Amino acid sequence: MAKISPLMILPPVLFAGLAATFWIGMQRDDPDALPSAIAGKPAPSLELTPLGDLPAFGDEALDAPGVKLVNFWASWCAPCRVEHPNLEVLAEEGVPIYGINYKDNPDNALSFLDELGNPYVAVAADVNGRTALDWGLYGVPETYVIDGDGQIVLRFAGPITQRVMDSQIRPALKEAAD
Numbered sequence: 001m002a003k004i005s006p007l008m009i010l011p012p013v014l015f016a017g018l019a020a021t022f023w024i025g026m027q028r029d030d031p032d033a034l035p036s037a038i039a040g041k042p043a044p045s046l047e048l049t050p051l052g053d054l055p056a057f058g059d060e061a062l063d064a065p066g067v068k069l070v071n072f073w074a075s076w077c078a079p080c081r082v083e084h085p086n087l088e089v090l091a092e093e094g095v096p097i098y099g100i101n102y103k104d105n106p107d108n109a110l111s112f113l114d115e116l117g118n119p120y121v122a123v124a125a126d127v128n129g130r131t132a133l134d135w136g137l138y139g140v141p142e143t144y145v146i147d148g149d150g151q152i153v154l155r156f157a158g159p160i161t162q163r164v165m166d167s168q169i170r171p172a173l174k175e176a177a178d
Contacts, residue, residue, distance in 0.1 A: 042150050043070070044134040048100065048124035052110045057098050057122035063150040067176040068096040069169075070144040071120070072132060074104040075112035077140045083159035084116045090165070091119035095173065099123035102132055102140050145169065147176035 038044065043062045050056040062070065071087060073080040091097055099120035101109045106125060113123075126132050135144070138157045145154040154172035156164065 038136055039152050039155055041152060043144070043146050043152055044131070046100075046124070047126070047130045047134075049127055051101050051106060051123050051125045054110075054113075054118070054120075055122040056124045058124075061098060061122060062146055065148045066096065067148060067173050068098060068146050070098045070100060070146060072100045072102050072126070072135075072137055072140050072142045074102045074140045075108040076104065079159040080112075080141045081116065083141050083161070084119070086160045086162065086165055087119040088117055090160075090169070091121075096121045100131060101125045102137070103127065103129050143169070145172040145176050 043059075045059050046057075046062070048056065048058070062068065069087075069090065087097055097120050099122070101123060103126065109125065113120075129137075135142075136155075141159050143156045143160055144152050145156075147153050153176040154168065156168055158164070160169060
């Protein structure tokens with residue numbers, strides 16, 4: 001009978017442990033939830049530059065009356081492509097969305113919007129990532145629901161899927177409007 005080496009058992013044991021870790025992680029109620037230090041606080045100030053000839057925006061837009069979304073995105077971001085149709089749905093429903101293009105080539109960003117459509121009422125670029133840092137951005141895409149007083153009601157990290165729209169974004173929009 002051949003002797004089994006501990007080194008022969010190690011790969012399957014490691015694989016099983018890793019698989020169990022992933023499975024447990026996916027069982028959380030909200031796998032996309034990340035803690036936000038700025039929820040319930042005023043939206044941080046913006047240090048943005050115009051993106052092509054598109055309408056730009058600044059702090060005054062976020063302080064204006066009415067509920068709005070701020071969406072950080074980039075042309076190189078695959079999940080941004082996934083969420084884009086859902087942003088267009090929200091825009092068609094009348095939700096004002098302000099886009100912040102994150103550390104992107106301006107020509108690529110403009111091509112992205114030309115190809116997929118522009119759901120934003122205004123869009124600007126965060127070329128050096130300063131605004132993203134102030135907002136506590138983990139990565140793109142990331143979306144914030146802002147109320148009429150300029151307060152952050154919700155921060156959502158990750159692509160907005162239909163499930164996320166129904167379970168988180170729309171309830172936060174309703175809360176922000178109350």
